[in-house]
Amino acid sequence: MSVGQNIPHDSSRGHVTGGSVFIDDRPLMTGEVQVLPIGVPAAAGTLKSIDFSEALKAPGVLAAFTAQDLYHNSWGTIVPEQPILVADKIGYYDEPAVLLVGTDMESLLRAKKFVRFEVEKGPAIFTIDEAIAKQSFIYKANAFKVGDADAALAKAPHRLKGAFECGGQEHFYLESNACIAYPLEDGQMEIHASSQHPTETQHVVAEALGLSLHEVVCVVKRMGGGFGGKESQAAPFAAMAALVAQKMKRPARLCLSKDDDMMMTGKRHPFKNYYEVGFDGDGKILALKAHLYADGGAYADLSSSILDRAMFHVDGAYYLSDAFIEGSVVRTNLYSNTAFRGFGGPQGTMTIESIIEDIALYLKKDSLHIRELNCYQKDVRNVTHYGQNLGHNPLPDLFTELKKSSDYVTRRQEIDAFNARSKTHVKGLSMTATKFGIAFTARFLNQGNASVNVHKDGTVQVSTGATEMGQGVNTKIQQVVAHAFGIPAQAVKVMATSTEKNHNTSPTAASSGSDINCAAAMKAALGIQKRLAWLFQNILAGTPMNDIAECPTLNEAQLRFDEFHFEDKMLTHLPSGKSLSWEDIVKQAYFNRMSLGEYAHFKTEGLGFDKKTSQGTPFKYFTNGVAVSEVQVDLLTGEYKILRSDILMDLGRRINPGIDRGQVTGAFVQGMGWVTSEKLFHNKDGKLLSHSPTTYKIPNVQDTPRVFNVDFIENHENRENVHRSKAVGEPPFLLGISVWTALKDAANAKSKGLISTLKSPATPEDMLLELARHE
Ligand code: MTE
Ligand code: HPA
Numbered sequence: 001m002s003v004g005q006n007i008p009h010d011s012s013r014g015h016v017t018g019g020s021v022f023i024d025d026r027p028l029m030t031g032e033v034q035v036l037p038i039g040v041p042a043a044a045g046t047l048k049s050i051d052f053s054e055a056l057k058a059p060g061v062l063a064a065f066t067a068q069d070l071y072h073n074s075w076g077t078i079v080p081e082q083p084i085l086v087a088d089k090i091g092y093y094d095e096p097a098v099l100l101v102g103t104d105m106e107s108l109l110r111a112k113k114f115v116r117f118e119v120e121k122g123p124a125i126f127t128i129d130e131a132i133a134k135q136s137f138i139y140k141a142n143a144f145k146v147g148d149a150d151a152a153l154a155k156a157p158h159r160l161k162g163a164f165e166c167g168g169q170e171h172f173y174l175e176s177n178a179c180i181a182y183p184l185e186d187g188q189m190e191i192h193a194s195s196q197h198p199t200e201t202q203h204v205v206a207e208a209l210g211l212s213l214h215e216v217v218c219v220v221k222r223m224g225g226g227f228g229g230k231e232s233q234a235a236p237f238a239a240m241a242a243l244v245a246q247k248m249k250r251p252a253r254l255c256l257s258k259d260d261d262m263m264m265t266g267k268r269h270p271f272k273n274y275y276e277v278g279f280d281g282d283g284k285i286l287a288l289k290a291h292l293y294a295d296g297g298a299y300a301d302l303s304s305s306i307l308d309r310a311m312f313h314v315d316g317a318y319y320l321s322d323a324f325i326e327g328s329v330v331r332t333n334l335y336s337n338t339a340f341r342g343f344g345g346p347q348g349t350m351t352i353e354s355i356i357e358d359i360a361l362y363l364k365k366d367s368l369h370i371r372e373l374n375c376y377q378k379d380v381r382n383v384t385h386y387g388q389n390l391g392h393n394p395l396p397d398l399f400t401e402l403k404k405s406s407d408y409v410t411r412r413q414e415i416d417a418f419n420a421r422s423k424t425h426v427k428g429l430s431m432t433a434t435k436f437g438i439a440f441t442a443r444f445l446n447q448g449n450a451s452v453n454v455h456k457d458g459t460v461q462v463s464t465g466a467t468e469m470g471q472g473v474n475t476k477i478q479q480v481v482a483h484a485f486g487i488p489a490q491a492v493k494v495m496a497t498s499t500e501k502n503h504n505t506s507p508t509a510a511s512s513g514s515d516i517n518c519a520a521a522m523k524a525a526l527g528i529q530k531r532l533a534w535l536f537q538n539i540l541a542g543t544p545m546n547d548i549a550e551c552p553t554l555n556e557a558q559l560r561f562d563e564f565h566f567e568d569k570m571l572t573h574l575p576s577g578k579s580l581s582w583e584d585i586v587k588q589a590y591f592n593r594m595s596l597g598e599y600a601h602f603k604t605e606g607l608g609f610d611k612k613t614s615q616g617t618p619f620k621y622f623t624n625g626v627a628v629s630e631v632q633v634d635l636l637t638g639e640y641k642i643l644r645s646d647i648l649m650d651l652g653r654r655i656n657p658g659i660d661r662g663q664v665t666g667a668f669v670q671g672m673g674w675v676t677s678e679k680l681f682h683n684k685d686g687k688l689l690s691h692s693p694t695t696y697k698i699p700n701v702q703d704t705p706r707v708f709n710v711d712f713i714e715n716h717e718n719r720e721n722v723h724r725s726k727a728v729g730e731p732p733f734l735l736g737i738s739v740w741t742a743l744k745d746a747a748n749a750k751s752k753g754l755i756s757t758l759k760s761p762a763t764p765e766d767m768l769l770e771l772a773r774h775e
């Protein structure tokens with residue numbers, strides 16, 4: 001019984017012993033060259049020329065390549081508009097423009113300073129408001145409408161109007177973008193990349209080089225973290241390495257430094273969301289009108305999908321009877337913002353969580369009361385603003401249970417007393433929720449394929465399109481396949497992802513990597529299970545070996561599959577109680593010339609969303625959770641501590657409870673970093689200044705909650721997904737928002753009625769400024 005067990009992550013030993021192989025750990029090949037992309041020193045305007053003649057004279061430098069060397073110089077997941085290397089128009093500061101190639105990285109770094117750019121600078125846009133003023137847009141979404149927001153707003157006893165602002169976020173994966181391109185015979189190319197999307201990497205490389213898709217293979221063993229940052233943006237770097245490999249007929253390695261990775265690649269989208277909310281005297285929300293503005297940066301990338309997901313999540317956990325939600329992506333002269341854990345969901349949900357804190361202050365009520373009042377219910381008030389029924393909805397129970405287990409009511413009283421007493425500190429407490437829609441909102445991406453190969457000794461290799469980035473997808477696939485065959489997890493290995501084995505795959509993203517690829521692997525395993533059962537059924541019936549017919553896959557009545565059971569390394573015929581060992585049945589299948597391999601394709605059923613009417617069922621189901629955080633702020637310095645956070649999540653029946661606990665804890669801390677300390681700074685020219693750990697502050701262990709309780713409810717109702725589990729990767733990221741609302745609650749405790757203007761992230765400086773407004 002492998003499913004439900006805490007099998008160790010398949011890389012856990014390797015990661016702590018150094019045995020895990022990342023891209024730059026791959027041994028150097030004879031003749032292999034290093035590639036250093038160099039960015040333009042301007043955010044907007046025209047690149048007139050690049051002079052690398054001096055750099056070419058430096059020792060160790062072999063060649064330089066530019067846009068002119070590419071067969072095709074544009075890429076883009078949704079809109080193919082982004083150059084791989086700047087040709088003329090500049091999109092953002094440090095945008096890659098020239099590839100310096102050499103024998104070793106030290107030589108390239110020394111030679112870099114000899115490269116000269118001639119640039120004609122143009123006017124640049126760096127903020128959302130500037131972009132709105134100049135009508136610089138990438139995408140405008142169709143509005144989401146439910147009820148009559150204008151009428152409901154006009155009738156509402158109370159109204160608040162404002163703008164919620166949140167900043168971007170650097171992915172800060174430990175392995176920067178990295179790739180090695182190996183030129184093969186006949187111009188074919190083999191790419192090893194740190195990519196969440198091997199298929200897109202294959203496609204971008206092929207197009208850039210003028211090859212057909214069948215001439216390029218992309219292999220991904222693992223990533224040292226992706227977090228969305230390698231969903232689309234791994235591809236152009238692979239194309240750069242492949243260009244060098246093609247031109248020089250030598251293997252080419254491109255491994256970005258942390259600083260270059262931070263400066264050249266996109267981040268989480270900053271949002272500025274204008275809204276007007278109407279509510280009654282008890283705090284019940286009667287109407288919401290909002291316009292979400294996302295900063296897409298210089299190019300479209302995944303921005304339109306990210307904005308869509310933000311609009312889908314602007315309700316948070318709260319029912320909206322009358323709403324009108326608009327959205328736009330603006331174009332600025334910053335790196336092209338991209339997928340990051342939550343994919344717009346956090347930016348949408350945080351808006352309503354922030355609004356609720358404002359309503360609480362305005363009505364002088366506890367924010368949890370407002371949340372409970374507005375929370376989606378089970379049988380009524382359970383349809384979203386885009387028309388999806390929530391189905392089994394655990395949100396009310398989650399709020400009730402966490403309120404009890406975290407001792408919310410008593411602690412609220414204690415905090416109020418503390419705040420009345422203390423002259424030096426103020427405390428805040430707040431509970432927020434996540435209701436994260438599971439599925440790619442682009443319907444066609446909800447498909448995957450897998451192949452399962454049983455070897456003669458009974459061990460199994462599985463290949464799917466899923467990529468392992470630390471989230472444990474390999475371990476979950478290993479478990480469901482081992483479970484299907486009734487063999488120990490150690491007897492199953494999940495192999496490196498390759499476009500040669502699994503083609504036309506979707507990115508490992510949208511938290512559905514495990515869902516889709518486990519489902520495909522189970523479907524493939526089932527094909528083999530059926531053949532083995534058929535063989536055993538014939539053996540039991542005394543059919544002579546050579547006369548066993550093909551397994552009647554279409555005639556379920558002939559194969560009495562449900563009479564057979566795979567467990568404890570045995571295949572058992574339940575009615576007779578007779579069994580054969582796993583190894584035996586596998587051997588017999590081989591000698592009887594039966595296939596022990598199977599390929600299966602899986603697609604998620606039941607999805608349908610009409611973009612024109614903005615109504616339908618974009619999601620298969622929702623993953624829900626709640627968190628309550630308590631903070632203490634120093635009134636003199638603005639510095640704060642997170643005293644305690646409690647999390648309660650519904651992950652259905654977990655396939656691997658330990659891995660899921662890791663995902664919840666890690667996502668919460670990453671979310672908390674986004675809303676507290678992770679702030680991006682640029683100079684007046686648009687150059688990113690916070691491009692290393694010395695200037696960009698992710699949480700460390702001392703920053704995490706002093707008391708940190710992570711718990712789960714048992715929910716056996718999720719019939720929508722494999723073994724009734726629920727996707728976990730992104731949903732708990734949104735719970736980090738509770739730290740920010742707790743900080744806002746602390747500031748509100750000092751407010752004399754003035755509505756907060758706190759933005760995210762709320763650094764200690766920001767807290768001090770906010771507190772000063774209330775003096
Ligand atoms: N966990 C680790 N350790 N490293 C990562 O890069 N990425 C997150 C999440 N958890 C990530 C992670 C993101 S953005 C997604 S979409 C999911 O994992 C992807 O994996 P899954 O779909 O298999 O859950
Ligand atoms: N989530 C994450 N990645 C995606 C999505 C999504 O909904 N759509 C396309 N890429």
Ligand code: MOS
Nearest residue numbers: 228340341509510
């Ligand atoms: Mo995750 S942002 O969907 O890669």
